[in-house]
Amino acid sequence: MKICLINLPNPALAEPWSNFPLGLGYVAAAIEKRGYQVEVADFCEGIGHIPNADIYGMQITAPHVGIARILAKDIKKTNPRAIVVAGGPQVMVDRDRFLSDPNFDSVVVEEAEFSFYELVRHYELYRQVERVYWNPPVKLLDDVQFPARHLFPGFKDNALRTHQLLKGDYTEGGQTTIIATRGCPYSCSFCAPHSRKLRYRSPENVIAEIRSIIDQFGIYQFKWQDDTFTVNRKWVLELCGLIKKQLPRTYHRAHTRVNVFDDDMAAAMYSAGFRVLCFGIESFSQRLLDNNTKAITIDQVEAALSIAKKYGFKTIGFLIFGMPGEDRESVEETKSGILRNKQNLDYLNLATMVPLPGTPIAKDPDRFGCEILDHDPGRAWIVNHDSNNDIFIKTKGVSIEEMQRLKVEMYQFLRDEGYSRPEWKS
Helix, strand or coil, X not given: CEXXXXXXCCCCCCCCCCCXXXXXHHHHHHHHHCCCEEEEEECCCCCCCXXXXXXXXXXXXXXXXXXXXXXXHHHHHHCCCCEEEEECHHHHHCXXXXXXCCXXXXXXXXXXXXXXXXXXXXXXXXXXXXXXXXXXXXXXXXXXXXXXXXHXXXXXXXXXXCCCCCCCCCCCCCEXXXXXXXXXXXXXXXXXXXXXXXXXXXXXXXXXXXXXXXXXXXXXXXXXXXXXXXXXXHHHXXXXXXXXXXXXXXXXXXXXXHHHCCHHHHHHHHHCCEEEEEEEEECCCHHHHHHCCCCCCHHHHHHHHHHHHHCCCEEEEEEEECCCCCCHHHHHHHHHHHHHCHHHCCEEEEEECCCCCXXXXXXXXXXXXXXXXXXXXXXXCCCCCCCCCCCCEEECCCCHXXXXXXXXXXXXXXXXXXXXXCCCCC
């Protein structure tokens, strides 16, 4: 029996090869470990030849939906007996879309290393599969196999030509993604449902994976994909101590929240080779932050940015235009906040608010005082907005035309202030 895992092209990325798909890598490792023949079709830069297989698996995020459905149809057309499986973040929150598509035989949700294996085993025994496979959250993450990067054709070459992760300053030794935690204890209005319990790999287990990547591929730079890297202060300090002692030639980029970051963590992270920190700011309007249950304050934002710059980090601020409550006042507050903190903000990413399925906003827009205008997940891109005026939700009481004007104005403001990025078309 042959299994083909497909890494779909991601039109939302400036360097589509730069974000190694960890979920797919974990699934590949789990299946390979159990003795099955696994091939990865890496289509990150465009669809190529589709290998023959008995089972095909796709990891799908919002921008992937359209191409995933086209590809599933093509597979079924040429190989009607094949089992085509959908998995990934979009499937977890929007499974009915895929269950209603005749070209998908099954979906896997939650901890796919185990749920996908259950599907494979089921097919092996009975030559049929169930519609949904689900697995409860894994408690002991140290027991999970490291992602099978070696199964991705061209992985090392792609890692060596990546420049976005650490902004091109640490280019020797390649760059790849890694993750040490699962879950998030917060409940932002725009975030899809997930396990509230934050689970950690042991620092020793993480060190072992980094060392294996260095030994196998000569890669020394890492983009941590954890949503809230610094929630557990003790864990961060212990991990950074081990990295500093055992892996002193490595460099790192991490994402975190402004309310769980302090001087001690900043000092430990910088000494361990962390050089870029990404903060989910979203807006400099306290009213918007409160309305969208972000659970941070503007004072915390400014303190975290100040600490990061004090220790020498490059900072990236993530902003969202169009959160429920967005209006002229909130846009002006965000502009003022950017100008006030400009010396501490090296980069800014501005996303357009999208009502992802399963999020509190999508479930109950009235609660947040907004109207949803578009549910198309294929338009849920973070970048490549091209200064257009597309919006997906609007604040009640604010006209569509005003929301569109404010969006274009916000993007133009960032360009004028020097925050234009390579993936923003002019």
